[in-house]
Amino acid sequence: QQPVQSPQAVILREGEDAVINCSSSKALYSVHWYRQKHGEAPVFLMILLKGGEQKGHEKISASFNEKKQQSSLYLTASQLSYSGTYFCGTEIPGTYKYIFGTGTRLKVLA
Amino acid sequence: NAGVTQTPKFQVLKTGQSMTLQCAQDMNHNSMYWYRQDPGMGLRLIYYSASEGTTDKGEVPNGYNVSRLNKREFSLRLESAAPSQTSVYFCASKKGYGSGYYEQYFGPGTRLTVT
Numbered sequence: 001q002q003p004v005q006s007p008q009a010v011i012l013r014e015g016e017d018a019v020i021n022c023s024s025s026k027a028l029y030s031v032h033w034y035r036q037k038h039g040e041a042p043v044f045l046m047i048l049l050k051g052g053e054q055k056g057h058e059k060i061s062a063s064f065n066e067k068k069q070q071s072s073l074y075l076t077a078s079q080l081s082y083s084g085t086y087f088c089g090t091e092i093p094g095t096y097k098y099i100f101g102t103g104t105r106l107k108v109l110a
Numbered sequence: 111n112a113g114v115t116q117t118p119k120f121q122v123l124k125t126g127q128s129m130t131l132q133c134a135q136d137m138n139h140n141s142m143y144w145y146r147q148d149p150g151m152g153l154r155l156i157y158y159s160a161s162e163g164t165t166d167k168g169e170v171p172n173g174y175n176v177s178r179l180n181k182r183e184f185s186l187r188l189e190s191a192a193p194s195q196t197s198v199y200f201c202a203s204k205k206g207y208g209s210g211y212y213e214q215y216f217g218p219g220t221r222l223t224v225t
Binding site (some may be wrong): 030034042047049056089093097098102 | 145158159169198207212213214219
């Protein structure tokens, strides 16, 4: 039931781009993205809703394909500060229960 | 605003001891959550409270109990700690529920070790 993220881990050089994917076996009505730095709490990045509405940080972009039950997070011109673990998450419809994806570890090297 | 606060920050327990983790938010949020995160792993939902006066089980509720004391506070109790409960515990809150429109705000976490 947990959304599956890919890749599990990625290493980039500063300035390179990356795409992180989140795929669910169940219908998604919204997808949230969070970043967690080592030893810290997760921090909100973006929400994507059915119908195309989005809210979040201006420098982050993402997509949400409702039919395929998938979302992708696009990190362009990566900076050292982008390093951390990225999680997608969603509220299970009808339950108010929240579930996070498996996580993607991203490391940006100078 | 302090946001979401958690106490204590660190705790070491012996097997069989009990303790309560405290969480409070000052953002007038309706929903509150308790997660655990094992080393190198993702976040798993223990219990949640969609609104004041309600609590429900998450993915991994066994060995835990919760109390939504009021709108601000949501506590997590371990009645008889076990080594398998060694983890980092995060509390989170969000403004509303049901539409998926609201983001969660996390506390700094409690690092619990059970020996």
